[in-house]
Amino acid sequence: MELRRQPRLQLAWHCRHNRALMSLLKDFNHVKSYRHRNGLREFRAYQGLKMSKSANNESRQVVIMDMAAVTALGNNLEELWQGLVAGRSGIGPVTRFSVDGYAAKIVAAIDDLSASGGRSMLHELLDRLLSQMGPVPPDAFLITATLKAGIDNLQSICRGRPADFQDVLLSSLCDIVGRKLGLTGSGMTISATCASSTIALAHGAALIDAGRADAVLVCCAEMITEYAFAGFSSLKALSLVACRPFDRDRNGLSLGEGAAGLLLMSAARARRENRTHLGTILGWGISNDATHITAPAKSGQGLVQAINRALTTAHRKAEEICAVNAHGTGTVYNDLMELTAFRQVFGNRRLPVYSVKGAIGHTLGVAGAVETIVGVKTLATGTVPPTAGFVHPENGAENLVSCEPQTVSGDCLLTTNSGFGGVNAVLIIGK
Template identity: 50%
Template sequence: MDRYYAGVASCIEGLEQGGNRSLVYELIDRVLENTGIVPSDTFLITASTKAGIDRIVDSVKKPPSDYSDSFPQHIADYICDRFSLSGETLHISAACASSTVAIARGAALIKSGRYDSVLICCYDLVTEFVFSGFCSLQAMSPAACKPFDKNRKGMSIGEGAATLLLMNEKKARELGKKTMGIISGWAVTNDATHITRPDKDGCGLALAIEKSALMAGINTDSISAICAHGTGTLYNDSMELAAYKNVFGSRNIPVFSVKGAIGHTLGAAGGIEAAVSLKCLMHGVIPPTTGFTDPDPDAAGLVSSGPVKTDIRCILSTNSGFAGVNASVIMERG
């Protein structure tokens, strides 16, 4: 089987195995090339679910000593070297909420006054390991996924990476950096109900949203749009719609998912979606939810198959994952 997995996974074109290291380095190189200048006193937080698993599992057949550079700690060293950072790092693993948790920790580090800038780098690959695992759980859609659609049949996995450079206001001003948005609130919660199935009432996600708003010092009425997790699985999308109803009542708040377009990038999803959310803030446009054609009754009036122009002052981005984890961040216009 090639890396394109019969067209049901979203792989990055031209990203092919080469040399003796994990393909994840090639993926990271691509995103680092576009990251720009990072101050050397920046703290690094990386996030991924399976890091260099493509090489680690090869150790079943070959001596494992060759594969230690596929562990997340060593991948973080590589990124530090690229930007001549001091080497202080954290690598976060929290299933599909990994990079949203990383953004939350980065924002907390800056809020504490310990660091002026934090680089978030999140990444995950499509591998046979992950693809076959989700197939075994019967979670995969036979065609491209359809988030919040009545006829959704599961998820499509994708691969990707993103970097986000977080700074306090003083540092950004010193360096003349343009502010894309302000991270004003965040929260991480657990459903505490099931390992693989989300809480059907969405109580854990609702709690995360409410706590994020409390930290941001805003009423949830101030939230203009939601970048949802929106995997296209029956259970996840229903849980999210229940949580949004729980928090926002009957308000028709615009909701979108990028996973119909790029697939579920697992540990990178939250970082990529936060970046998309910042673009929404800057341009006042909510992107279409690809694959959404026949609305789930609970999604009608919230999700759209086309772009929506609107005044967005405050956007919420959420992710949920196995082990019952939920994470949310609130970003406001800078």
């Protein structure tokens, strides 16, 4: 008992008598494994961990080492960013399937995306994405995210046409990416409606934070198909014109498609490999409204809860957030809910709030990853892209949302996504 009351003295004793322990204490991972192997000594080592808290926090910091995106604004990240800043929109007429039976007739599609040999369009989409990424460590843990994976092949099979069944499964995304990159480990595909890729990034960051991985590749892909178009049309959620996030005349979303990839690493590994990072994931928070299966909670309570969780994880205050990359789908209820939630968190602060969905549509399971990438660019350039389609501010959006680029200074921003099933997911991105 006496030993337990004097943990720091114990540690000092151990450090004097055990050089190995001293070296172990320099690395958070080793400290943790030491803890679990050594019963009573666990407590002493943990105190050591507390004493060097700042160093350990730094080593488990989650950094973004590489990122790439394919969207309706172009086949690479630079085209996306330039298009966003210029206020361009990639939303146009649907050409991939007949829309005679639908009121809405527009989407944000990627040029010339096609399927061949019974394979899903996913393959070509992922080829375009991965060709932009630098080398990925073979031991990186793979997390993919999608709402519907190779759902184009399900359509084909339902219509009696030959198509590869494996592409229909959620895990197909992992299989394809893992094979193309020669990754040696196993992986997982997260599916959580429109928050899928945000949650994938949050889980990747949590794995690094918890010492379960020190490199995580997050890859996401989603395609425009009649399957999704008909579904959102049946819910009367599609806008007849290019969507207008936070505009008082908005009347629905525009579907988009895309792919995004981000390589996450622990700061310790990045430093060991002498690599420069592009940004950081400082915090993450996920919640459920527990209110309605397809509609958001009007009070914004779930989103507020997720934001507060993310702030807690990041050890940041709301005042430190310099901009918000909102979900901003352009549906009446989503945008109102978000404005309500932001007011609760930020009060009357006039911080820039923007949505990219008027430019690249709602890319569903990819949305959060693309928006994270845009967030990193926003912090790096000090430029908040305009919200395409935004003309007449919704009540509460005045002085927050803009159709012009805005300048911003600060070192962290918030990105949010919400989806069916009441899910809310938030990331805090840092420089």
